[in-house]
Amino acid sequence: MAARHLVEVKGFQERRVCRLLNLARSNLRYQPKQDESEEQNLTEQLKTFAKNPRKRRQGYRLVHQEINKERIKEGKNPLNHKRIYRLWRSVGLTVTARRKRKRIRSGKPATDLVADRLH
Template sequence: MVSPARKRAAASELQEKFEVSQRRACSTVDQPRSSQRYAAKPRDDESQLLKRMLELVGQHCRYGYRRITALLRAEGWQVNHKRVYRLWRKEGLKVPQKERKRRRLGVS
């Protein structure tokens, strides 16, 4: 399964490389032309949300994106868990594995 963004890039590359029409390039990669012309509009508060999200991750390193979403909602952000997950993946965030307890050395 290829995302529309990747199909958009492939169709653009076909147009440039082989000098074909947008109609032919889109039909080749099975991309609707309306999707080809679509330009994503970034949200106004995206940078502020990302900044606050990274602050929360810094404070609570063991929290995942679901709990970070809950904290953001508690603070009053109108945020969807899918949006937080998209930003989470974009930033390359992961919850670190729990370290095992080390056994004490010495006489048992």
């Protein structure tokens, strides 16, 4: 971030830099809380669910439920569905589309019931 660089390297005052860039000072001091190893573990879990032939048709909603079941059994807190969806998109997973079945029609033409009643 440019503001952090100006403060730490160039020695400018934090208040002045934030005022000039129209930033809140809390944004400059923000430290993300997420652990990257947990994110990697979750993406690996999502990939294994997507590759499993029995669960291939599951979207992120059902995978979210499965992951939360496992986490609750382990004594961990459940995850937010929006976080799962964000990871699902970042990995590039999609649900395989179902093939449409061909409709088998009988050889008889459909009778026009309204025309038959009028005659």
